Amino acid sequence: MYEPRDAEIKNEPAEIGALLKRIQEGDREAFMTIIRLYQQKVFVMAYSILRDREDALDAVQETFLRLYQKAGLYKPGNSFQGWLLQMAKNISIDSYRKHQIKRREWVTTKPLDEIPIAAEDRAGDSAASDLRSAFARSVEKLAERQKMVFVMRHYNELQFNEISEAMRISVGTAKSLHFKAVQNLRKRLAPALGIEP
Amino acid sequence: MTEHLDKCPECRAEADEVERLLKETDAVRSEIRAAVASVNWEALPAVIADRAFAATGKPERILPAVRPWAWLSALRMKPVLAGLAAGLIVGAAAMYFALKTPGPRPGKDTGYHASGEFLDRAELEMARRNTLDYLEKSQFVLLDVFESAGDVAAGPAALRSERARDLLSRKKYLNAQLERFQMAKAKAICDQIEMLFLELSQISDELPAAELQRIRGFVEERQLLLKINLVRKELESEI
Numbered sequence: 001m002y003e004p005r006d007a008e009i010k011n012e013p014a015e016i017g018a019l020l021k022r023i024q025e026g027d028r029e030a031f032m033t034i035i036r037l038y039q040q041k042v043f044v045m046a047y048s049i050l051r052d053r054e055d056a057l058d059a060v061q062e063t064f065l066r067l068y069q070k071a072g073l074y075k076p077g078n079s080f081q082g083w084l085l086q087m088a089k090n091i092s093i094d095s096y097r098k099h100q101i102k103r104r105e106w107v108t109t110k111p112l113d114e115i116p117i118a119a120e121d122r123a124g125d126s127a128a129s130d131l132r133s134a135f136a137r138s139v140e141k142l143a144e145r146q147k148m149v150f151v152m153r154h155y156n157e158l159q160f161n162e163i164s165e166a167m168r169i170s171v172g173t174a175k176s177l178h179f180k181a182v183q184n185l186r187k188r189l190a191p192a193l194g195i196e197p
Numbered sequence: 198m199t200e201h202l203d204k205c206p207e208c209r210a211e212a213d214e215v216e217r218l219l220k221e222t223d224a225v226r227s228e229i230r231a232a233v234a235s236v237n238w239e240a241l242p243a244v245i246a247d248r249a250f251a252a253t254g255k256p257e258r259i260l261p262a263v264r265p266w267a268w269l270s271a272l273r274m275k276p277v278l279a280g281l282a283a284g285l286i287v288g289a290a291a292m293y294f295a296l297k298t299p300g301p302r303p304g305k306d307t308g309y310h311a312s313g314e315f316l317d318r319a320e321l322e323m324a325r326r327n328t329l330d331y332l333e334k335s336q337f338v339l340l341d342v343f344e345s346a347g348d349v350a351a352g353p354a355a356l357r358s359e360r361a362r363d364l365l366s367r368k369k370y371l372n373a374q375l376e377r378f379q380m381a382k383a384k385a386i387c388d389q390i391e392m393l394f395l396e397l398s399q400i401s402d403e404l405p406a407a408e409l410q411r412i413r414g415f416v417e418e419r420q421l422l423l424k425i426n427l428v429r430k431e432l433e434s435e436i
Contacts, residue, residue, distance in 0.1 A: 028246050035242035043236065044229055053232045061245050068249040135221040154222040155229055186218055193217055 016080045020071040035064050038081065041156070042088040048155035049092040049148075050099070051136075059095050063088040082165025085158075089148060089166060131192050138188040146181035149174055322436065324374035328383045329432045331371055335364055335390045336425050339416055342397070342409065361397035368394075383432065386424050393421075 022030035039060060046059035066087055074083055139147060148167060152158045158166070163174045186193075202209045338360050368391050375384040393412060416422060 026250075028250065031249065032242040032246050035245055036238075039238060039241055040233060043233060047229050047232050048225075051228075053235060056232065057236065057241075060241070061248060064245045065249050065252065132221060132224045135218075136225065154219065155225055157226075182215055182218065186214060189218060189221075193214065 017074075017076045020074050023068060023071045031068060034067070038084055039064070041081065042084065044156050045085050045088045045152070046092040046095075048151040049089070050096055055095055055099060056092070059088065059092045062091045062095075066091065079162070079165040082162060085152075085156075085162075085166040086168065093144075131189070134189060134192045135185070138185050141188070142181050142184055146177050146184065149177040150181040150185075153178055320374075321378050324371075324378050324380065325432050325436055327371055327374060328380065328387070329429060329436070331364065331367055331387065332383070332390075332425050332429050332432075334360070335394070336422060338364065338397070339390070339393070339422060339425075343413055343416070358398050361394040365391065365394050365398060383428050386421070386428050389419060389421060390425075
């Protein structure tokens with residue numbers, strides 16, 4: 001899907017502590033190195049939640065700005081990627097909520113003929129995209145923790161141990177939430193998929 | 198699990214449904230892939246870094262090339278720090294040479310110091326006490342001679358000889374003190390006693406009683422015991 005430089009990241013943890021220390025000392029190059037290593041992972045996390053390129057890029061910037069401020073809070077030995085993605089997730093969810101409120105306000109205050117209804121439900125006309133649209137809506141309606149696990153597992157393509165680190169839950173809980181998410185999606189999409197609920 | 202799915206048609210059907218369901222995520226993944234591809238990832242780190250440094254106002258640190266003398270450039274950039282470091286180095290060097298120099302150091306030598314006059318007085322005092330002690334012991338030996346005159350018991354004779362030899366050796370040490378502090382009276386009496394002790398130390402068990410009688414006569418004639426008493430009293434009054 002993208003090139004997150006997984007091999008590079010897996011080889012990095014030993015150096016992460018040193019890079020973060022240099023960031024605390026105001027080392028720009030160290031900061032840019034961390035950004036280069038993790039920017040795409042963070043973007044995918046943000047985009048999975050926000051589903052908007054610009055909003056996701058804002059969330060990426062916000063995540064790294066927060067990392068710059070809180071680099072000293074990272075505890076060596078823990079998963080840096082998990083810690084960073086947790087920040088990205090929280091920032092993205094906050095952003096999503098703010099945008100949702102703004103969208104509602106915007107929709108309710110605008111005259112009906114000024115609201116781009118077609119744009120809200122992308123490609124909702126074609127039969128092929130009906131299922132995709134229904135699927136996206138069903139994911140949106142999942143309970144938050146189920147949704148996060150599902151998004152991280154299938155959109156970010158994280159392993160369950162990485163999800164558990166990012167969400168600060170056990171691997172077992174992550175798997176359980178994923179199972180519930182899949183079951184709920186199955187129920188909701190049964191008619192569209194032509195299966196028994 | 199694969200074995201179970203092969204044997205259980207219900208579970209197989211459910212697994213197929215889930216697989217179909219999850220295939221729908223492919224579309225989202227395609228969307229994400231497209232979004233990722235649209236971003237200029239090379240430029241983004243610099244943009245974020247600019248924002249971060251501008252927002253916090255933290256001065257960014259340019260890492261110098263790794264050279265052995267690289268730390269000197271840091272000192273050049275910070276004159277106060279460089280001055281402080283130079284002061285510390287000079288101070289440490291001065292302290293090192295000051296402590297390394299041999300000779301008496303203030304506060305280091307804990308030995309006892311006293312004036313020469315005080316030491317002379319102390320030694321005079323010691324000489325008086327030693328003389329007093331010598332005369333006292335000599336008096337005992339001479340009294341013993343008086344009491345045993347005519348007695349030929351072997352034991353006391355040997356003991357007297359032993360005591361006389363001991364006092365003779367002490368007299369050698371005492372001579373230097375008596376001369377140094379010009380204790381003339383004491384020296385005179387001590388010299389006379391020494392002569393007697395020389396004879397006593399040579400007395401053997403077979404020494405005739407006449408010899409002892411002669412020594413006793415000498416003591417009486419010179420009034421040695423009396424003189425000893427007088428000198429002792431004089432010394433005791435000076436102590």
